[in-house]
Amino acid sequence: MFVKxxxxxxxxxxxxxxxxxxxxxxxxxxxxxxxRCSSSRPELRKFRSSLVAARxxxxxxxxxxxxxxxxxxxLPPVSGG
Amino acid sequence: xxxxxxxxxxxxxxEIIPNATVAREVRADEDGAVATFDGCVRNxxxxxxxxxxxxxxxxxxxxxxxxxIAEHVHNSFxxxxxxxxxxxxxxxxxxxxxxxxxxxxxxxxxxDACRYAIDNLKxxxxxxxxxxxxxxxxxxxxxxxxxxxAAAETPAAKPASN
Numbered sequence: 383m384f385v386k387x388x389x390x391x392x393x394x395x396x397x398x399x400x401x402x403x404x405x406x407x408x409x410x411x412x413x414x415x416x417x418r419c420s421s422s423r424p425e426l427r428k429f430r431s432s433l434v435a436a437r438x439x440x441x442x443x444x445x446x447x448x449x450x451x452x453x454x455x456x457l458p459p460v461s462g463g
Numbered sequence: 464x465x466x467x468x469x470x471x472x473x474x475x476x477x478e479i480i481p482n483a484t485v486a487r488e489v490r491a492d493e494d495g496a497v498a499t500f501d502g503c504v505r506n507x508x509x510x511x512x513x514x515x516x517x518x519x520x521x522x523x524x525x526x527x528x529x530x531x532i533a534e535h536v537h538n539s540f541x542x543x544x545x546x547x548x549x550x551x552x553x554x555x556x557x558x559x560x561x562x563x564x565x566x567x568x569x570x571x572x573x574x575d576a577c578r579y580a581i582d583n584l585k586x587x588x589x590x591x592x593x594x595x596x597x598x599x600x601x602x603x604x605x606x607x608x609x610x611x612x613a614a615a616e617t618p619a620a621k622p623a624s625n
Contacts, residue, residue, distance in 0.1 A: 390521055391591035392602045434608050436589070439524040441610050455521050455589070459605030462518070462525075462549060462590025463502050463561050463581060 383408065383450030387419060391458040393433070396425050406448060412437065413444040415454060432459055468537065472546035473529045475522055479558065480548050486564045489544040494566040498573035500581045502561040504554050508603075514595045518551045518560060521589040525549070528588045532580050540576040542567040547580055549590060560592075 384405050389397040397419070404418055412435045420426035435442050436455040448454065472485060486499050504516050529547045536545055543566040550560050563580050567573040585606060592603040 388521065390519065390589065391593075432607060434610070436521070436524055439521075439527050441608060443610060455524065457521065457589050457608070458591065458602065459607045460586070460589055461592040461603040461605035462520070462588050463585040 383448075385415065385448050385450070385452045385454055387415065388453065388455040390455065393426065393429060393456055393458055396429075397423060410448055411444065412442060412446050412448060412454060415448060416444075416456065419456075429458065433457060468544050470544045471533050472548065473526060473533055474546075474548045475520055475525060475551055476548060477550070477552045480550055480562045482559055482562050485546045485548055485562055489546050489564045489566040491543055491566065493568060494543050495568050496570040496573040497564060497566045498570070498577040499565075500561070500563040500577050501559050502581065503559050504556050506556045508594050508596075511596045513556065514597060515556065516554045516560070516595065517593045518549070518554065519591050519593075520549070520551055522551075525588050525590055529584065532583050532587075535583070536565065536576040536580055539579070540565075540567070540572040541569070542572050542576045545576065545580065547584065549584070549588070551590075 384403050387402050387404050389400055394400045404415060406415060416430065434457045435444060436457055437446055438453055472488065482501060486497055490497050506513055533545050533547060536542060546564040548562045554560055561584065563577055565573045565576045587608045594601055594603055
């Protein structure tokens, strides 16, 4: 199954793109997705502790199981206003 | 009464925010107060002179979170209408980045709802600010949004619920 991954703010600059499609095995969770995304970009791992994940536009825990077609955003600390 | 009010204005824009129009449009004849918050671009940050800012958002989620804030203020305060408008893209010194307006019969509810809306926008709405200085640019320090209780980390021994 494939999920859509979105990067924002400094993560987008580190990832080198704002969006990608990633293939996962059934039962994989948001933390597994992040491990896959950061395996080729070790720099991303440094930000793991300050990130919040969103699944389908709602904040989600790292152990949330993913389904095909999900949209997952990795969100750095927010600074609107 | 239906919440949120169809007259609420929840918006992301790349244009200059028409503050006076937004404030005027939340007022109705039954209101005795309009409280507004104008968040604007400051010319300094952490002791450095700021040249300009750039804002970006996870737009679909940001709008959903702004809508949730509007729903919350309707449910929590005796207000009439609320407008929450956030600008994106490049902003110059002095320009408005966020404008919030709340109308109510009486001032206390309008002030309280306006304060709640900006405080929660800064904590929970996925928008990011990059600050540009003469000698470089940085992403602003931000706030880590709290997870809703239902999405809080489950203990490792417990299977995930969904």
